[in-house]
Amino acid sequence: MPEPHVPTGARPARRARGAALALSAALVLPLALAAGSGSAAAAPGGHHDGRTAPHRHPHLNTHKYVALGDSYAAGIGIPDNVGMPAGCGRSNHNYASLTAKGIGFARFTDVTCGGAKTVDMTQPQTVTGGVNPAQLNAVTADTSVVTLQIGGNDIGFGEIIGTCASVSASDPFGDPCHKLYTAGGTDQLAGRIDATAAKVASVVRGIRWRAPHARILVLGYPAILPDSGVGCFPTVPVAMGDAPYLRDTQKRLNAMIAAQAGRNGARYVDVYGPSVGHDACQPTGRWVEGVNPSTPFHPNAVGHEGMAAAVAAALPPR
Incomplete structure (x- = not known):
């Protein structure tokens, strides 16, 4: 992607203030509330045509698959919102659902x-419409495959994005967010x-x-900004000077997740690499949305298809 021209003036700041305010408003509610109803429009960035993961594994079709994780795993804002409580924003077209259908888990x-x-994972989570039980309760001795995508909210994902968007208007060509957090x-x-x-x-x-016998697949997070x-x-x-800092921060998060997966008997699934070139800055084909009221800085339907393919590829026949 070519380096953008940086103008000498600060005219974009006014437009950025409006975008930052819109984004901050979208992130005021917890990520658990961002889902909306199952009748929401399809996420922009590409048409979702119902394709499932491209690989089938007949040896797993009698096995049990459990999906754990946060809003990136749930597929907030992607039709249709299913399951209870509704505030979890769980889509029947998230990567776990696509993987389950494509592989044919029983x-x-x-x-x-x-x-x-x-x-x-170990305590109930209160969201709009009820309480989501501790996620690990779903994992039992007969579970064959588990996918996990977690950690972004522990570091304050929503707060970081909201803060960096808010301060960018004051210094769009500098690095105000980097200065704040360092x-x-x-x-x-x-x-x-x-x-x-x-x-x-x-x-x-x-x-x-x-x-004890399950295959545990731990996913990182797809690229939000260009690589x-x-x-x-x-x-x-x-802000332009903050993009490298936030990109490096995301890579550091993914590296930590990969390390902890490897040290504890799980397999790390890289979804950052396949998503390069499909970040929120791309006009088409992006996996992650930017300032979008229903899915701010979250994967869209195309992104979940891509992550489903990465999960399927990590499940070779035994």
């Missing part, structure tokens, strides 16, 4: 929930990621304890 349980943190010489976001490592490890061990350059301010209201 039993599939999806307990993913928007806003989930690692603590919600004030005093300590990178607060790096510290949050390091502090989350033990929590992710504990969840993976909890899965293994409950399902190089200074982003696409003001389309995505992140």
Whole structure:
């Protein structure tokens, strides 16, 4: 992607303020509330035609698959919102559902929930419309495959995006968010990621304890910003100097998740690599939305198809 021209003036700031305010408003509610109803329109970025994961594994068609995770796993804003409580924003076209259909699992349980943190794997989570039971309750000794995508909310994903969008208008060509989170010489976001490592490890061990013979697949997070350059301010209201910092922060989060998966007997599924070139800055074909009222900075239907393909590829025949 070519480096964008940086104008000498600050005219984009006014447009960015409006986008930042809209994004901040969308992120005021917990991510668990972002789902909307099952009648929501299809997420922009590409037409979802109902395709399932491209690989079939007949040897797994009598097995049990359990999906765990946060809003990235739940598929908030993607029709149709299914299951209870409705506030979890669980889509029947999220990557877990596509994988289950494509592979042909006999039993599939999806307990993913928007806003989930690692603590919600072992404790009930209150959302709009009710309470989502502790997600690990769904994992039993006869579980064959588990997918897990967690950690983003533990480091404050929604707060980070909202804060960085808000301050970008004041210094669109600088790095106000980077300065804010590294004030005093300590990178607060790096510290949050390091502090989350033990929590992710504990969840993976909890899965293994409950399902000793299961294949555990731990996903990272797809690319939100382009893999190089200074982003696409003001389309995505992140200051140009902050784009490299936020990109590196996401890569650090994914690296931590990969490390904890490997150290605790699980397989890491890279969804960042396949999503490069499909970030929120792309006009078409993107996996992740930008300032979108129903799915702000979350994967759309195309992104879930891509993640489903990555999961299916990580399930070779035994």
